[in-house]
Structures are given as structure tokens and as C-alpha cells.
Amino acid sequence: ATQPYDDQNIFAKILRGEIPARKVYEDDWALAFHDINPQAPTHVLVIPKGRYVSWDDFSSEASEAEIAGFVRAVGHVAREAGHVEPGYRLLANVGSDAHQEVPHLHVHVFAGRPLGPMLA
Ligand code: 5GP
Numbered sequence: 629a630t631q632p633y634d635d636q637n638i639f640a641k642i643l644r645g646e647i648p649a650r651k652v653y654e655d656d657w658a659l660a661f662h663d664i665n666p667q668a669p670t671h672v673l674v675i676p677k678g679r680y681v682s683w684d685d686f687s688s689e690a691s692e693a694e695i696a697g698f699v700r701a702v703g704h705v706a707r708e709a710g711h712v713e714p715g716y717r718l719l720a721n722v723g724s725d726a727h728q729e730v731p732h733l734h735v736h737v738f739a740g741r742p743l744g745p746m747l748a
Contacts, residue, residue: 639732657697669740709739
């Protein structure tokens with residue numbers, strides 16, 4: 629079962645404008661900003677504006693419009709990120725085994741260098 633959403637998580641604070649972030653994209657459904665500890669030349673996080681802990685509750689509870697809006701926003705950000713060096717990688721960590729640190733759904737977009745093989 630998914631944990632209840634915590635309005636004090638760091639990405640909720642970024643969404644409310646309570647702490648700063650280097651934004652790269654925003655629309656009605658999603659916000660994208662640079663990761664504070666980048667693992668590639670481009671490392672952007674894309675988050676839905678709704679209160680979702682992870683891919684689990686988002687994929688099961690979000691409306692069709694929220695899902696479509698978020699997926700389109702991820703695609704937009706990824707295409708922009710993959711513009712200079714071709715290609716990109718998308719990643720979503722869910723739960724403690726996957727080392728999810730922030731309990732608000734985020735998709736990582738990595739680009740800007742050869743990314744090597746997938747991690748196990
Ligand atoms: P996770 O491990 O949950 O998939 O990834 C969380 C990511 O959020 C990490 O890559 C971490 O560097 C990033 N992060 C954590 N706190 C902040 C913050 O306050 N601002 C930004 N921009 N990124 C953050």
C-alpha cells in the first residue's frame with residue numbers, strides 16, 4: 629500500500645514556491661527543474677502537480693487528464709534535454725528498495741553524455 633501523501637515533502641515545497649528550484653518547464657500538470665545533485669550534464673526532475681507519492685498511486689488513482697498531461701510534459705522535457713547529445717534516459721524510483729528519497733512522484737531525465745548500460 630502507498631504511504632499517505634506528506635504535504636511537507638521537499639517537492640511539495642518547491643511546487644508551492646516555498647523553496648527555490650531551477651525550473652526548466654511548467655504547465656498545468658507538471659513542473660520540471662534541475663536536480664540539486666546532477667548525475668549527468670543534464671539531470672532534470674519532472675513532477676506532477678497533483679499529490680502523488682509515486683508511480684503506484686499516480687498510475688492507479690490519477691485522472692486520464694493528469695496522466696496524459698504528465699506524460700506529455702516528461703516527453704517535452706526529455707526531447708529538449710536530448711537535443712544536443714542524442715538520446716536520454718528516464719527513471720522513476722519507487723519505495724525504499726529503489727532508494728526513493730522524496731515522497732512525491734518524480735521522473736528523472738538524464739542526458740548530455742553517453743549514459744552507459746542500464747543499472748541492475
Ligand atoms: P530519488 O532518490 O527520490 O529518486 O531522487 C530524489 C532526487 O531529488 C535526488 O536526485 C536528489 O538529488 C534530488 N533532490 C533532493 N532534494 C532536492 C532539492 O531540494 N532540490 C532539487 N532540485 N533536487 C533535490
